[in-house]
Amino acid sequence: MDSRTKGKTVMEVGGDGVAVITLINPPVNSLSFDVLYNLKSNYEEALSRNDVKAIVITGAKGKFSGGFDISGFGEIQKGTRKEPKVGYISIDIITDLLEAARKPSVAAIDGLALGGGLELSMACHARISTPGAQLGLPELQLGVIPGFGGTQRLPRLVGLTKALEMILTSKPVRAEEGHSLGLIDAVVPSAELLTTARRWALDIVERRKPWISSLLKTDKLPPLGEAREILKFARGQTRKQAPNMKHPLMCLDALETGIVSGPRVGLEKEAEVGSQVISLDTTKGLIHVFFSQRGTVKVPGVTDRGLMPRKIKKVAIIGGGLMGSGIATALILSSYPVILKEVNEKFLEAGIGRVKANLQSRVRKGSMSKEKFEKTMSLLKGSLDYESFRDVDMVIEAVIENISLKQQIFADLEKYCPQHCILASNTSTIDLNKIGERTKSQDRIVGAHFFSPAHVMPLLEIVRTNHTSAQVIVDLLDVGKKIKKTPVVVGNCTGFAVNRMFFPYTQAAMFLVERGADPYLIDSAVSKFGMPMGPFRLCDLVGFGVAIATATQFIENFPERTYKSMIIPLMQEDKRAGEATRKGFYLYDDKRKAKPDPELKKYIEKARSISGGNVDPKLVKLSEKEIIEMTFFPVVNEACRVFAEGIAVKAADLDIAAIMGMGFPPYRGGIMFWADSIGSKYIYSRLDEWSKTYGDFFKPCAFLAERGSKGAPLSAPVEQARSRL
Ligand SMILES: CCCCCCCCC[C@H](O)CC(=O)SCCNC(=O)CCNC(=O)[C@H](O)C(C)(C)COP(=O)(O)OP(=O)(O)OC[C@H]1O[C@@H](n2cnc3c(N)ncnc32)[C@H](O)[C@@H]1OP(=O)(O)O
Ligand SMILES: NC(=O)c1ccc[n+]([C@@H]2O[C@H](COP(=O)([O-])OP(=O)(O)OC[C@H]3O[C@@H](n4cnc5c(N)ncnc54)[C@H](O)[C@@H]3O)[C@@H](O)[C@H]2O)c1
16 A cells, blocks of 8 residues: 555455455555545446446455544645545435435445445445444534435435434444344344345345335325424424534525435435535534544553553452442443452441442343343452452552542552552642652652543543653553443543542632622533533532632642632531531522522622622623623633643643543543634733733743744654653
8 A cells, every 4th residue: 555545445256246345444445536536436446347246345454444434524624635525425426426326236235325325335236234333423422423425325314313313412322222123134243244245236136036226115204294303303403403504504504405305316415515514613612522532542652562462350349439430430440350449347237238339220221131240240249358369450549539548548559469560649739759758659649530421431541650650551542442331531630630620610610609790600601611510509519618629629739820719618518518417509499400599699799898899880780691701711821831831741632631530521622622712812812801800820831832932733742852741
């Protein structure tokens, strides 16, 4: 393969007259422009050769195709590739050359057929798959729409309602379901895939099997009136669930056009809309997130050293409280045998009970069978001492946030655990060097910072000190992958990356209400921006105990830039500590529904008199845009510090940390990507102005000042010399 080309296809014509075209573009046989143009040439040749009666398309190495090469969208967005004529691939190649050919095509699907991959197969005249195949149209998740005819062919093969479900949720179906839906014609073992597909293709030629063009099918489509109602309902749901995104509605337009005006017009509409969505900001954000998420496991100086992850056969967890039980759940769910250590029988039983409850909720929801529940629980063993730690490969400490307790535990671990054992702590704030101070094992000490609930939240911050060995990080990255977390490797400091970004967010919100802004308007503006909830609702949810503990750490470590608000401590004095006490910034009813509380004013006024601040008429009347800027620009500022200090190696890691740890909307691309979309100059100028009016909480850091004064992108790499990692 030419090093400048991305992938290819190869065609082999057998003595039976079947041309087998194989898609080759590792690792997922994505459909790059090179692959697609090669496929076109192969088809032209196959159609012109007299010795070819039929065609089979398959993918190399057990994968049909993971879809259009996503980096192609980036090339078009950046202008480094000229966009092909609208509809050239979906209409000229896939429809007019392939589907309308005089020779039939059969798709032989092993492994993945996603996005453009499934769409290519739907243009074939039959589809044979292996039992493990995954079939789906996940394009909306990337901000694009199914663009190789998926909006037209999928409803015609599986019906409108199922097609909408598959497209709007981006969730794939397995082969058996695909078969019962009519998407797949036969499911056969891997070893029989190609022979069955070849025979099927020849059977079509011989008229022993039907020659079906998906695009021309109408039997699964509902009557027009019903179709319009179904689409109207889908539009309503989409507007509610994705209010800040245009592309799902544009996708529904393409579907509707095909049903109302016929598939050819539908294909044209799909091509037109498909081209328009590429330049949407939300699409740019989502595509950035796709690659950034996969980039977190590429850590310079660590994962490029040829180290292989060691096998972790057994894990011990110390502390079966909220976090320890969640971490244990995540591990046993991925088949790791786990020992859970607690201080006494009562606490041990409670810890194991929490793990059980986590799994039982899956059984109740029907996502786990009773047998699987028993089998999974059998991987968990309780312990009250360290004797059973003698053969563990990794320990994760999750006891209360107390330095001397953690130091003692790590000293004990050094005595009991084997020398190769990884010693991890789930601390959210404490310096790992301090935790390991009484050991000689600094090279195997690492942070494994999970987020609550640990068996649900997707992020794992892997915290390394200057002493943590690269091997230990490689091992933990592998465990993270196996337990289905997205790991982000960060440096050691108070709050690491996520909590450092969280602090200024909540503090800015407290500052604004003390100066007269309405907390409920702030929550509403922040929710509209795309966060799962506003900062005040969030404080209620996590509880004021946690909020005060984390704020204390920030105040101690970063006093020069902390806004010290008394609102939460004052409320806590009155035993209103958030949702758990049914009173916080909101009042909660029996069903935990939140409603504003007029009494909140009292606490705000008292806090204001303690801080000595005044109501600022400008801040009373903030627009939603100004609210977002005043709450999130301080987050950008802190993210810049984290990046400049080398706590995060790449700006994109902070994007993923913000999305998965804070709930920052993925379609905004993450905190640094969003900041760059606004421009460093503007952010710097706003923070600079506010810091002059309201104090150092808003003061732009040196990194932001430097880049902002030049208008340089904040996410451009930091010089290596300045990076701590
Ligand atoms: C305007 C005209 C333009 C031309 C017309 C365009 C019309 C669009 C047509 C079409 O409808 C659009 C699409 O098909 S969009 C793509 C749809 N497919 C997907 O969304 C699948 C995305 N991939 C995944 O979900 C997963 O990667 C996977 C395939 C399920 C595999 O998961 P797994 O965990 O095994 O591996 P990963 O770590 O995720 O991925 C491994 C590496 O592969 C890269 N990769 C995966 N999919 C693609 C892809 N479609 N394009 C490019 N690269 C892909 C991924 O980035 C990883 O790379 P590394 O470098 O990190 O190894
Ligand atoms: N709660 C969160 O949202 C959260 C999020 C991320 C990280 N963390 C961190 O996780 C750690 C645990 O937090 P948590 O919320 O699960 O606390 P928790 O109070 O719910 O649980 C701590 C458990 O540790 C046990 N324990 C104490 N000493 C022990 C010992 N010597 N041996 C065995 N068990 C012992 C306690 O009995 C208790 O059950 C803390 O370091 C915290 O900072 C918490």
